Amino acid sequence: MAAKDFFHDVVKHALIKDNWTITNDPLYIRVEAIQMYIDLGAEKLISH
Numbered sequence: 001m002a003a004k005d006f007f008h009d010v011v012k013h014a015l016i017k018d019n020w021t022i023t024n025d026p027l028y029i030r031v032e033a034i035q036m037y038i039d040l041g042a043e044k045l046i047s048h
Contacts, residue, residue: 004039012040020044 012022024041 008039015040015042018044 012025016022020042021044022040022042024038027038027041029036029038
């Protein structure tokens, strides 16, 4: 797993402030023999 860069916490806090939910930190994905980590997993509910 790679080290978090300088902007990781800045982006994470900006997303939280904008009412995003951080679901994974980091997001781990495995597809067959390929494994990878994505910096953040986040979601935001959008409704009318």
